[in-house]
Amino acid sequence: MSGSGDNAYLQTFKLFFWLIAITLGSFYLLSSVMLPIIISFTLYALLEPVMNTLVRRGMNRSLAIALLLVLMLTASMLAIGFALPPLFQQVALLKSKLPALFSQFEAFLTVYVERLGAQLGIDLNLSDILVNLLSQSTSLGNALLATLSASVAGITLSMILVPLLTYFILRDYKSLRNRLLGWLPNHRFELGWLIYHRVTRQLEAYTRGVMKQSAIMAVVASIGYWIVGLDIPLLLGALTGLLNLIPYIGPLISMVLAVLVAAAMTPFDPQLIYYAIGVVVMAQVVDNVIVIPSVIANAVDLHPVPVIVGILIFGNLFGAIGVILAIPALAAAKIIFNNLYQHAYNASRQG
């Protein structure tokens, strides 16, 4: 390989790592308003085609955006008005059942460990450890509920920020984007646009696919939980749909939640635990066999290992939002790296 070729590769790696550093830095700085930003961009993707149609029919741009936002706000208020009361009822029900749930689970596991010890003929003496573990999971459950409440507060803040952000994104995003990409040097201008084009196309396809997938999973799981007779089927189903955004780990968490709810039901019926697991497994089968192949046609092509590592790192750095952002961020990083590498390869061949 020639010296200039080496230089091209080195420059590419440098550029890539700078991009990663800048992106992570911006994520970190914006982490408190990440949720409204994500929601606003999602709304932008949904509303932009409608806005364009209105503008082409002669409507003033700002008026078209204002009209769309008013319509959207009215629709979401109505949706929240209908959907939130039953959801809150179910959250309250879950909260009231938590102590019973854990004590029942503790008793259940202690009996099983003693039985196992007797069968093996040795004193396992695991009950202390299990009780310890369970008390930890109780605090974990409370932490989960606290996070949920904090999310509700976050959502309220978002409801104020989102319309404002969406308005400005709808009005100025494209010209701002053109301006920013216009700062690229001449020799990277086309490459920059090409990468932007590929990344946004992939992210749009991913977002649309994942939204549909979540909704389908929520419906399938809710129906499943309702059929097997589990408490709070609507809330559990909605959580299963939402957790499905997190590959590999999400479905496991929803399974644990469903099992906890099944164990907390009175009278205690161990079979219900198997049914609850069955519903999550069945929902996963539906997801993998029907939904993913048909809905996420453009699914991001990533190896499971970087996906899991990415989710853990992003989750650790940015919390719940990070977990959801991990996949699109990894997919974008992969496209950017591949394109920069291809460019460096061409440059090195030309010497």
Added chain:
Amino acid sequence: MPDTIWTNIFRTPRDNQAQIAELWQATPLFAGIPEREVRELAGNMHLRRFGEGEVVFREGDQAAGAILVFEGQVEILADTRRLALLERGDFFGEIALAENDQRTATARCREETRLVFFLKQDLEEWIEVAPRLGNRFLMNLASVLARRLHEANLLLARHCPE
């Protein structure tokens, strides 16, 4: 003075926009597309300045769109041989509008030059909002590419008659 917070300071200045639209409209790519529409599109195109001897793209570079000479001269090179000299109003690299492929030649500015980039991304966004006119444009693009292919065939036949 414009208010930088509330006015859109990112738009292409209007006189350039009109000139860009006029130049594109004179090309076969925009035949039959209404002037108002071309002007609207021109507002989103990218006008860039290149220095004398600066390379616009090299053979093998990834391509993102078609390019119009707004001012100055551009030479198209295969290795060191000059294939064409393009001036104000000429366009090149339109294959990239059909296919994000690699550039098949090198383009270099002969003097201080201003070029207008019409990117595939802009074309796709336009087609989404104006499918009928977008269709018209794609037919024009197909004709331009067919004519280039036809000329290449004639050239090939002339140089290799057997």
